[in-house]
Amino acid sequence: MTLAVDQLSLGAIATNCYIVRLNDDADEAVVVDPGANAVGIQLALDRVGASCVAILLTHSHYDHIGALAELAEATGAPVWLPEGELDVVRRPNDFFGALGVSIRGYEGASTLLAGAETIEAAGIVFAVTPVPGHSPGHLAYYADGCLFSGDVLFAGSVGRTDLPFGSWEQLLESIRALADSYPPETRVYSGHGPPTTLGQELASNPFLAELRA
Template sequence: MKIPLGAYQTNCYIIGNTDNKKIFLVDPGAQGKELLNELNHRQLEPQAILLTHGHSDHIGAVQELVDTYNIPIYMHPKEVPFLTDSELNLSAFQGLDIQVHGTIHEVIEGDTIFYEQVPIKVIETPGHTPGGISFYMEGILFAGDTLFRDSVGRTDFPYGSFDDLILSIQTKLMNLPDETIVYPGHGPETTIGYEKKSNPFIG
């Protein structure tokens, strides 16, 4: 399930199943009160937050969720400083000071997080940010701001690297099965196979 949030319409994803109210949240980026209302309306019970990276449009609702549900955050160690630095997380450029404090579980390439018995593999995909990661479940990829339909993530922010981004996509994501559905941080979903054929940044 996808819930676009905030001015940048960041895609917040809910990992769950119809038989279980316990869920994981991927990149809850803004509109914390609205998101909490939606979760309460659906009687969903968040168990953890997975962050692809630490930009403000992906972490804006995290503190409210942590305060409400007392749940941990999974993210790459290089992104942890973004949680408490408004210039790194870019909220300062919006006149805000978004900070997040809570229980952090640092994850790196090769680590596995389990939703119930379903493995979620961590793939390091730096470029948009130094510690950007993607989360892979069988047939599904949560790509954050690394890969979009017909495009790729911006690298003109502090510590971004276009070369690293393209390397991440070509050596990591393009090795996934073509039928893998890609759920990006913004915009519509796509597939690995489609991007191999149509994405102008991937050659």
């Protein structure tokens, strides 16, 4: 089984949104992190011939949730999000307004995740893992050799921890736990930049030298 993963780079800081299907023929898709441009996401869904049957959030930073309300309303898809970050999802401008950000909060129904759950959508079974550090409720989603890591781990970098509620120690522990849980060939689909693998980052990511010690 090989998931079909389409990557969209959206918004002012090129945040990755993923359209994930069980395979290339599947007509149902999960959308991970609809960060901006709901219309563009729907055009991409049309292009692959799939409808959105679930929306997953890795965390609540504005660049990952900017199109959530619009996409959820347009598709009627259920929303799964980190339980620790619901307030931010509902009232993002209270948290990010000082950055000049103005986006719509999402007040609709959602299923709250703490991590350690297993969820199924579009025929895909995702293992949910808590990965705090970049943001306190941050989650990663793993399915079929693919890890949707949000802003925890990037190709050659890691998520910043200087934002409110960030913690470098927690971030490093989260990445260590991912490395202990999943094989090196695990494909990492990050919140920014190109895909990589866990093994590649553990071997050469300059921020992870402590994990190699």
